[in-house]
Amino acid sequence: MPDIDSGSGQLVPRKRADARRNEKALLDAAAAAFVASGVDVPVRNIAVRAGVGVGTIYRHFPTRADLIVAVYRHQIEACAEAGPALLAGSATPHAALAEWIDLFVDFLVTKHGLAAALQSDDAAFQTLHAYFLDRLVPVCGQLLDVAVAASEIRPDVDAYGLLRGVGNLCIGAGSDPRYDARRLVHLLVAGLRVR
Amino acid sequence: MPDIDSGSGQLVPRKRADARRNEKALLDAAAAAFVASGVDVPVRNIAVRAGVGVGTIYRHFPTRADLIVAVYRHQIEACAEAGPALLAGSATPHAALAEWIDLFVDFLVTKHGLAAALQSDDAAFQTLHAYFLDRLVPVCGQLLDVAVAASEIRPDVDAYGLLRGVGNLCIGAGSDPRYDARRLVHLLVAGLRVR
DNA sequence: AACGATACGGAACGACGTTCCGGTTGCCAA
DNA sequence: TTGGCAACCGGAACGTCGTTCCGTATCGTT
Numbered sequence: 001m002p003d004i005d006s007g008s009g010q011l012v013p014r015k016r017a018d019a020r021r022n023e024k025a026l027l028d029a030a031a032a033a034f035v036a037s038g039v040d041v042p043v044r045n046i047a048v049r050a051g052v053g054v055g056t057i058y059r060h061f062p063t064r065a066d067l068i069v070a071v072y073r074h075q076i077e078a079c080a081e082a083g084p085a086l087l088a089g090s091a092t093p094h095a096a097l098a099e100w101i102d103l104f105v106d107f108l109v110t111k112h113g114l115a116a117a118l119q120s121d122d123a124a125f126q127t128l129h130a131y132f133l134d135r136l137v138p139v140c141g142q143l144l145d146v147a148v149a150a151s152e153i154r155p156d157v158d159a160y161g162l163l164r165g166v167g168n169l170c171i172g173a174g175s176d177p178r179y180d181a182r183r184l185v186h187l188l189v190a191g192l193r194v195r
Numbered sequence: 196m197p198d199i200d201s202g203s204g205q206l207v208p209r210k211r212a213d214a215r216r217n218e219k220a221l222l223d224a225a226a227a228a229f230v231a232s233g234v235d236v237p238v239r240n241i242a243v244r245a246g247v248g249v250g251t252i253y254r255h256f257p258t259r260a261d262l263i264v265a266v267y268r269h270q271i272e273a274c275a276e277a278g279p280a281l282l283a284g285s286a287t288p289h290a291a292l293a294e295w296i297d298l299f300v301d302f303l304v305t306k307h308g309l310a311a312a313l314q315s316d317d318a319a320f321q322t323l324h325a326y327f328l329d330r331l332v333p334v335c336g337q338l339l340d341v342a343v344a345a346s347e348i349r350p351d352v353d354a355y356g357l358l359r360g361v362g363n364l365c366i367g368a369g370s371d372p373r374y375d376a377r378r379l380v381h382l383l384v385a386g387l388r389v390r
Numbered sequence: 391a392a393c394g395a396t397a398c399g400g401a402a403c404g405a406c407g408t409t410c411c412g413g414t415t416g417c418c419a420a
Numbered sequence: 421t422t423g424g425c426a427a428c429c430g431g432a433a434c435g436t437c438g439t440t441c442c443g444t445a446t447c448g449t450t
Contacts, residue, residue, distance in 0.1 A: 016416055016427060042406060053430035058408070119311075119367045124407090157382075164371075165379040168363045172314045176359075184360040187352075188379065191386030211396060211447055237437060248399035253439070319438090 023060050025050040031071050038112030039068055065128035068117065076135055079103050083139035093147035098189050100143055101166055104136070105185050108170040115170040136163060153192040162192075218255050220245040226266050233307030234263055260323035263312065267302075271330055274298050278334035288342035293384050295338055296361055299331070300380050303365040310365040331358060348387040357387075 015023075029050035033041045043064070047054045061067035069076075083100050090096035108115045117125050118132060141159035148155045166185055173181035210218075224245035228236040238259070242249045256262035264271075278295050285291035303310045312320050313327060336354035343350045361380055368376035 018416065019428065022429085043408085044406080047430095054408085055410080055430060056428080059428075064407090116311075116314075121367065121370050160373055161375055161379060164367070164374050165364055165376075165382075168366050169360055171363050171366065172316065172359070175316050178355055179359050180356055181360075184356060184383065187360075187386035188383045189386070191382035191384070213446065214397060217398085238439085239437080242399095249439085250399060250441080251397080254397070259438090 019060075022050070022052055022056055026052065026057060026060055026067070027070060030067050034068075034071060034111065038114075039064075039117050040113045063124045063127055065117075065125050065131075068114070068128055069131045072111070072114075075107055076132065079107055080135045080139050083143055087143060087146060092152060093143065093150045094152040094193065097140075097143040097147050097153075097192075098186075100139070101185060101189060102182070104163075104166060105170055105182055108167060109173040109181055112174065115167050115173070118167050119164070119171065132167075133160065133163075147192075151194060154194055157192055214255075217245070217247055217251055221247065221252060221255055221262070222265060225262050229263075229266060229306065233309075234259075234312050235308045258319045258322055260312075260320050260326075263309070263323055264326045267306070267309075270302055271327065274302055275330045275334050278338055282338060282341060287347060288338065288345045289347040289388065292335075292338040292342050292348075292387075293381075295334070296380060296384060297377070299358075299361060300365055300377055303362060304368040304376055307369065310362050310368070313362050314359070314366065327362075328355065328358075342387075346389060349389055352387055 026046065030046050033046045033049055037045065043054055043057055046067075047057055050057075057067070061070065079100075082103055086096040086100050087093065090099060108118075117128060137159045140163050144153070144157060144159055144162070147153045148157075165188060169184050169188065170181045172179060221241065224247075225241050228241045228244055232240065238249055238252055241262075242252055245252075252262070256265065274295075277298055281291040281295050282288065285294060303313075312323060332354045335358050339348070339352060339354055339357070342348045343352075360383060364379050364383065365376045367374060
């Protein structure tokens with residue numbers, strides 16, 4: 001029985017044991033390296049940490065973005081799923097939006113260099129860009145829609161632009177104590193309100 | 196008479212004619228290269244455009260930041276000097292602040308990659324960072340002070356953070372038609388208002 | 391014209407991302 | 421158990437880029 005069900009009825013050939021072991025080791029090593037040196041850490045460092053050759057990294061994760069997404073997938077999913085929950089449990093739609101954006105900001109500012117990588121137009125980061133957008137823009141859009149319907153915020157704000165703006169504001173947060181990204185994001189969110 | 200007065204009583208040895216010629220050629224070449232490929236254009240490209248060796252670039256401009264500052268110094272000065280003028284000629288201090296920030300944003304979004312370079316923590320860009328801050332933070336601070344004194348905006352906003360936030364919002368503007376940095380900056384500035 | 395200071399050019403080096411291939415290892419069938 | 425082959429691995433090798441360095445050329449003065 002060489003094949004395995006990968007969650008959605010698709011039969012994919014089961015990977016070799018050493019390949020699975022290396023993939024796990026790489027994820028752990030990458031997570032540690034990202035914490036220690038940011039997501040821009042040289043590929044070779046991650047390879048050394050994981051005790052594998054650089055070729056092995058590229059085989060499992062063709063681009064750096066694939067590795068980043070794999071490392072942070074759980075947290076991004078959690079953020080996405082928190083959207084509807086906040087909407088259901090908050091006093092007002094605007095409060096829910098603000099709290100959700102806080103979650104997003106908290107995630108970004110604790111990941112050295114991730115916000116910068118998100119905005120990079122380097123082709124290697126397109127996958128990263130796309131994953132964040134696919135997963136978070138709809139959630140943000142829903143929060144915006146409800147808040148607009150409640151006449152709490154201006155009607156002409158789109159989720160994509162807002163999310164990119166928030167992401168941009170998070171760049172460099174954490175490396176300069178004089179720069180308070182959370183505060184600026186709050187100001188931006190305040191600017192969304194109808195007067 | 197080999198020495199020359201460099202503006203402030205300091206006698207500095209006059210540079211050789213070929214050195215002055217090359218410096219001019221480099222500034223022109225860099226300006227053209229920045230427009231064509233952004234401020235991250237490889238050093239060698241600039242050297243080729245100027246018809247010079249790479250060593251000559253590093254002799255005249257030890258870091259990339261020095262070259263960028265030299266290319267854009269005039270525009271940055273103009274932006275700084277526009278602050279007081281706007282303050283004098285605008286309807287309200289908040290309007291002056293908004294207009295001045297518009298100038299700053301217009302400058303940034305038309306210079307490919309400059310906003311990103313401004314926030315980079317790479318040591319080579321420290322000079323750039325410092326020059327922008329030295330020149331523009333005081334101007335922004337003055338605009339903020341007056342607007343605060345007029346009770347138009349919240350009192351707890353500092354010029355450094357605001358300027359960095361605006362700069363951050365400009366990252367990637369121009370390379371993605373879906374991302375409207377000007378609009379987000381407007382929202383941020385709107386968020387500064389007292390309720 | 392000759393000479394010293396100044397400036398030039400580009401080769402060379404190290405860091406990095408990425409590709410490629412000879413050797414190794416896990417897996418299945420016989 | 422073992423043979424064989426596909427999958428997989430490691431790291432050498434290549435191209436790009438920033439940066440340094442030094443032998444050579446040029447300028448300005450005497």
